[in-house]
Amino acid sequence: MRSLIQRLGEDHTIILSTHYVQEVEAACTRVIVIDLGEIVADGTKDELVAKLPPGDVLVRVATSGASVAEVLARVEGVERVTDQGGGTWRVAGVAASSGIALESRLAAALVAERVPLLLLERLRPSLEDAFRAFTVGRREGARDA
Numbered sequence: 001m002r003s004l005i006q007r008l009g010e011d012h013t014i015i016l017s018t019h020y021v022q023e024v025e026a027a028c029t030r031v032i033v034i035d036l037g038e039i040v041a042d043g044t045k046d047e048l049v050a051k052l053p054p055g056d057v058l059v060r061v062a063t064s065g066a067s068v069a070e071v072l073a074r075v076e077g078v079e080r081v082t083d084q085g086g087g088t089w090r091v092a093g094v095a096a097s098s099g100i101a102l103e104s105r106l107a108a109a110l111v112a113e114r115v116p117l118l119l120l121e122r123l124r125p126s127l128e129d130a131f132r133a134f135t136v137g138r139r140e141g142a143r144d145a
Contacts, residue, residue, distance in 0.1 A: 002027045021128045031127070035135040048130040053094075055123035057103055060088045062116035075109045077102055087118070 005014055005027045016028060024031055024045075031048055033041040041048050061068055072081045072091055080092040093102045103120055110117050 021126075021131055025127055033131060033134045041130070041134040045127050048134075049125050049127060052125040052130055052133055054102075055125045055129075057091045057093070057106060058084075058088065058119065058121045058123055059091055059106060059110070059117070060086075060119035061110065062118055063087060067113075068110075068115060071109050071113050071115060072106060075102075075105045077105065090123075 002023075005016065008014055009027075009029070016023070018024060029044065031041070031043065031045060032039055033048070041051070059072065068087075068089065069081050069083065072078060072089055075091075075093070076098070077096040078091055078093040082090040082092075084090050091102070091106060096102070096105060098105075103122055107117060107120055
């Protein structure tokens with residue numbers, strides 16, 4: 001079915017209505033998100049994802065324990081530290097007033113505490129994240145206002 005949609009899509013406009021984001025990612029070049037009958041987003045997958053704030057940061061260290069979480073939590077702009085197990089932590093945060101990227105601030109804090117850093121990676125938001133932000137997140141924002 002995907003190959004048929006892609007083949008037909010070369011010369012025609014195909015409208016695929018689905019709640020399965022994986023199907024959209026696999027078969028579509030343009031995405032229109034409709035929420036409660038209103039178009040709330042329109043563009044390519046990359047354009048929609050680019051409208052989101054940067055993703056969380058994945059940190060893996062050679063040690064584990066509460067002290068690592070405490071070091072990460074003290075970094076300016078960190079909002080949440082989640083233990084993923086096996087010395088891996090997921091860190092959510094915002095831009096700091098210093099303008100220094102969250103990844104750099106986390107690395108500096110771990111190095112200062114002599115915590116052996118194995119991996120530091122910014123997670124890219126997904127189309128699923130964008131869909132949620134443009135629908136559920138939009139409604140929650142309106143409710144809070």
